[in-house]
């Protein structure tokens with residue numbers, strides 16, 4: 001194969017350095033490892049952190065899937081997928097089960113990951129303590145001491161203000177009973193699926209130059225108070241109008257004419273897979 | 284007056300905090316210093332070999348002009364800054380035999396969260412201005428391992444009752460409060476874990492006179508009701524006179540006089556103290 005770039009865009013030295021940071025991240029679950037974030041042909045904040053992680057570990061023979069908020073077809077997902085394919089020549093798929101590497105923004109696919117699979121999540125804001133402490137020097141020390149009152153305080157304040165732990169995305173988690181980590185802006189619905197996942201879960205923050213990880217079978221617990229337990233978004237009574245799924249994360253849609261609210265799987269290729277397998281009894 | 288016992292809750296020995304390395308000249312011969320400052324190496328000796336005991340139930344006053352090292356002293360004891368030399372012992376920690384200035388940063392956090400309280404002159408240092416008053420008070424409870432919202436909220440309400448923050452303001456953020464209210468929230472926060480020792484640094488400086496009186500009354504009341512030992516720092520001998528049982532007078536980083544507050548007021552020994560007392564009259 002001939003293209004204008006080195007395989008996977010970066011030179012081997014750069015990839016090695018990113019992989020080294022990734023290995024360190026896997027060895028210290030939930031710990032944010034700094035790395036020298038590279039310039040990319042897409043703007044920072046558009047998944048460059050995740051993309052760099054993906055490009056550093058991808059091999060010929062890998063099969064890539066890229067999603068953005070649950071869909072493989074968004075402009076953003078497609079342009080990232082194109083860049084990966086153009087510089088590596090690997091195959092792509094929309095089928096979670098067939099992918100070896102999944103790069104994602106804002107969702108973990110409905111289909112659980114298997115042992116040989118890797119998910120790379122794009123992270124805009126890796127530091128769970130940033131709301132209470134603006135200094136990087138200080139947050140580093142807080143992580144070192146395991147001092148997470150700041151993260152609890154943010155949740156406490158939400159309860160004071162709104163009567164519950166509001167805010168769906170990026171609810172912080174304890175990883176392996178040690179580090180508190182931001183799971184990236186996934187819905188709370190996805191938080192429990194971080195726990196004891198069979199696949200490797202990697203997190204890349206381009207602008208903030210951090211990589212962190214949850215190795216397979218790691219204990220991941222969402223922060224919650226004794227009298228305010230962690231709760232995922234209420235999906236009860238909802239049914240996908242296409243495939244009939246009931247136990248998934250939904251998009252809420254509104255019929256333009258009747259203004260009737262209906263629901264659809266947020267993970268569109270999961271929905272499609274169910275339809276193709278004949279699960280669409282409601283369609 | 285609550286009972287002041289002979290039990291020492293805090294013992295401080297030769298506490299020194301310097302900014303700068305010091306040089307041959309100033310290390311050997313402190314006489315070269317101009318006030319607290321070495322003209323040869325620019326080192327500032329903010330506090331120099333300060334020693335004192337704090338007894339259970341007492342209010343100890345520390346008075347001295349601006350720059351004399353009062354804030355540095357309490358901040359070093361609250362671990363906001365690292366001491367350069369000296370020792371400190373808390374009766375409620377390590378059987379009073381562990382030098383708290385030398386323990387690990389985790390242990391220092393423990394001491395701050397469980398055994399010490401601090402009220403800063405500048406409420407921005409003590410409060411999260413954008414978080415509700417309730418959350419601010421609860422922060423120390425959370426830091427001390429509190430995980431029950433109901434219990435912590437109740438405690439925060441009780442303390443905000445004590446410092447008379449109206450119920451309807453408690454979900455409001457201190458950035459919307461007056462200076463006096465901010466200090467009262469700071470006090471409530473400092474009290475949240477019932478610390479045996481409380482530091483108060485110029486808590487009334489910059490407040491209107493009537494508000495000052497109000498906050499001073501509150502401090503007295505708390506001390507009387509809860510029997511907490513306090514170190515209260517002020518450049519204003521008037522404040523110290525109102526509150527402190529005993530007083531240290533500081534000048535250029537050193538303690539130049541110490542004794543019962545009444546005694547110091549009636550019969551000041553050091554010329555600087557004499558000037559200070561005169562200006563009060």
Ligand SMILES: Nc1ncnc2c1ncn2[C@@H]1O[C@H](COP(=O)(O)OP(=O)(O)O)[C@@H](O)[C@H]1O
Nearest residue numbers: 302319327329348349350351352353354355356
């Ligand atoms: N961070 C610092 N760096 C250098 N000098 C300092 C610092 N903090 C305080 N100082 C100096 O230490 C001395 C004591 O200051 P401070 O403890 O704030 O006095 P006080 O509270 O009695 O007004 C002053 O000369 C001050 O300029």
Ligand SMILES: [Mg+2]
Nearest residue numbers: 353354355485
């Ligand atoms: Mg001061």
Ligand SMILES: [Zn+2]
Nearest residue numbers: 306309321324
């Ligand atoms: Zn010198």
